[in-house]
Amino acid sequence: MLNKLDAAFSFHETALRVRSQRQELIAGNIANADTPNYKARDIDFKTAMTQAMAAQAQPSKQNISGLDKTATGHMNGMGGGNSYAGPNEPLFRPIIQGSVDGNSVDMDVERNQFVDNGLRYEASINMINGQIKKMLSAIQGQ
């Protein structure tokens, strides 16, 4: 039963995790806007999300509990929540306007993506909240 609740929320939960990782990457870009030879990085949200969902669908592939297995009888665990280890290597942003110090951070692009990503994060939170409300009303039967 709890497993099903978990599955119901897992999509948006994964989305939130990927969004927050992307937010972190963009924050890193903004922080390094003046660092010579720094190249702006980002993840492709669609690819990262697909990977995360695939990792969640096959939790047995990795030891998701984070605990050491010291005996052969120990199990991998079945939860899906923590199986996502992060997207593959982030990509580098194409250079729109180069700069003399070799830095490829375009502040307009970064600010744009930062706000966009933040809003989508909040949208996911709203959707999770909606799902929780739905579940609560189903449980209470009112």
Place this chain on the structure above:
Amino acid sequence: MSLFNVFNISGSAMSAQSQRLNAVASNLANADSATSANGTPYKSKQVVFSAVPSNSPAVSGVKVKQVIEDQSPAKVLYDPKHPLADDKGYVTMPNVNVTEEMVNMISASRAYQNNVETMNAAKAMLMKTLTIGQ
């Protein structure tokens, strides 16, 4: 939790930018210091930023790698009444370029503001996350 790392990253950038602003303040304050503790004119100071790896791979913070002394030639001023003037009447003044420093100052303060806003946005997102299920 990735969003907490945003505070570390933006914080490192804010501290680096404030060091840059500090160097600008020192340069502007000493733009006319014809002599210093070692007897030579003040030399303009510049900070060098470098990306440093943070808690999570692929995301970098910033630190000031070193503070260098600007090696551009010193300004020479003709002022025979100046106590430090040489026998031809010229005084060697610091190599501070005031225009460059003003531009540097604006750039540093804008970059600082950007990072403050980044931090605020991350905080707003975390606060919103805390309201899940309420």
